[in-house]
Amino acid sequence: xxxxxxxxxxxxxxAPSPEIFSIGPIHIRYYSVLxxxxxxxxxxxFVKFFKREGLPIEIxxxxxxxxxxxxxxGARLGHCLFYEPxxxxxRPLEILKVWEGGLASHxxxxxxxxxxxxxxxxxxxxxxxxxxxxxxxxxVATPLAGALIRxxxxxxxxxxxxPTDLPWGFVFLLRGETIAKHPxxxxxxxxxxxxxxxxxxxYFKALPKLKRGTLFGLxxxxxxxxxxxxxxxxxxxxxxxxxxxxxxxxxLSIPFxxxxxxxxxxxxYKNIPAALEPTNKPQAKKPQTNKx
Numbered sequence: 001x002x003x004x005x006x007x008x009x010x011x012x013x014x015a016p017s018p019e020i021f022s023i024g025p026i027h028i029r030y031y032s033v034l035x036x037x038x039x040x041x042x043x044x045x046f047v048k049f050f051k052r053e054g055l056p057i058e059i060x061x062x063x064x065x066x067x068x069x070x071x072x073x074g075a076r077l078g079h080c081l082f083y084e085p086x087x088x089x090x091r092p093l094e095i096l097k098v099w100e101g102g103l104a105s106h107x108x109x110x111x112x113x114x115x116x117x118x119x120x121x122x123x124x125x126x127x128x129x130x131x132x133x134x135x136x137x138x139x140v141a142t143p144l145a146g147a148l149i150r151x152x153x154x155x156x157x158x159x160x161x162x163p164t165d166l167p168w169g170f171v172f173l174l175r176g177e178t179i180a181k182h183p184x185x186x187x188x189x190x191x192x193x194x195x196x197x198x199x200x201x202x203y204f205k206a207l208p209k210l211k212r213g214t215l216f217g218l219x220x221x222x223x224x225x226x227x228x229x230x231x232x233x234x235x236x237x238x239x240x241x242x243x244x245x246x247x248x249x250x251x252l253s254i255p256f257x258x259x260x261x262x263x264x265x266x267x268x269y270k271n272i273p274a275a276l277e278p279t280n281k282p283q284a285k286k287p288q289t290n291k292x
Contacts, residue, residue: 011180015173018156031152038145039068045141049203053276059123067138070115071108072098078107082248083237105146105227106252112138129276132212132267136274139219140203143196146223147189154185161187161233182233191226195219210274213267220260224253 020028043064050057079102080088080095088095116138120131153159157172161182169180199215199222231249236242267274 011167011169011171012183013173014154014157014170014183016155016157018174029152030155031149034148034152034155035145036068038148039064039071041148042067042141042145045144046137049137049140055127055129055276059127062122063119066115066119067112070111072103074111074114075103075105075108078104078110082107082252104252105149106249106256109256130212132216132263132272133274133276136212136215137203139216140196140199142219143192143199143223147192147196150185150189150192154183154189158185159237160184160235161230162235164233181235184230184234187230187233188226191230192223195222195226198222207275208273211267212270212272212274213263214274217260217262217264217267220256220263224256224260228253228257 016030018029018031020030020033022028043060046060046063047057049055050060076095076098082104084102113135116134117131120129120134124130124134150159157174160170160172160175161184163169163179164182165180166182168183170183171177171180195218199219202210202215202218228250231247231253234247234249236244236247237249
């Protein structure tokens with residue numbers, strides 16, 4: 001037990017195995033299960049959205065695959081290019097080793113924005129929804145997925161904070177730590193869950209009063225605003241962040257927060273309802289009746 005943990009009995013000695021179980025060469029990890037679970041739960045949230053607004057459920061499978069693929073690819077490239085470009089550009093094949101860890105949420109966010117553009121181009125005109133309409137609904141479901149991913153980071157004993165004397169500090173024994181650190185994975189997970197709850201409440205209780213872009217803007221402000229402040233108690237992820245007043249995560253968060261504010265103003269300037277207007281919903285054909 002660490003010195004700090006001995007002084008503060010409430011400090012948590014944390015050493016769970018990252019693996020749930022393994023069968024031969026197949027290793028099932030908490031992180032992978034939680035990562036995929038976020039997208040599956042998001043799919044069923046979207047089923048609720050589409051049913052409420054009169055869109056066909058059949059086009060959701062493509063959305064799930066598009067978002068899942070773009071999130072993994074973007075998050076991996078984001079980590080490699082934002083945090084360790086010299087290493088990975090010299091060894092490009094290492095970029096493919098996603099199972100070794102190294103994902104950046106900022107890269108995932110950029111890739112998802114591009115993937116949504118492709119999806120809207122394919123289905124939006126036919127079903128009368130636009131890019132911002134879909135972004136609003138992605139914004140509602142995404143924070144829950146983000147919270148599950150951060151719990152996966154906790155199970156991996158990674159991306160934690162600076163030393164702390166607070167009673168809920170974690171001693172990450174698998175990483176060789178001997179003093180309690182801020183469990184920043186839990187801080188972020190809680191912030192994302194609060195954002196999710198607020199956006200869900202706004203969608204189901206206040207959607208007719210909202211302007212298009214409001215949910216998406218609040219999502220960026222809530223998620224990346226929380227990320228910006230939590231980074232102050234988070235350990236540097238890479239060596240070059242040592243001594244920086246603001247680390248890479250914070251510099252990458254600032255544009256997203258500003259974008260969120262700009263999108264909210266844009267929405268109120270354009271004055272487009274957040275919900276699909278009744279006249280734009282696909283209408284069922286009325287049965288013909290014979291008049292005598």
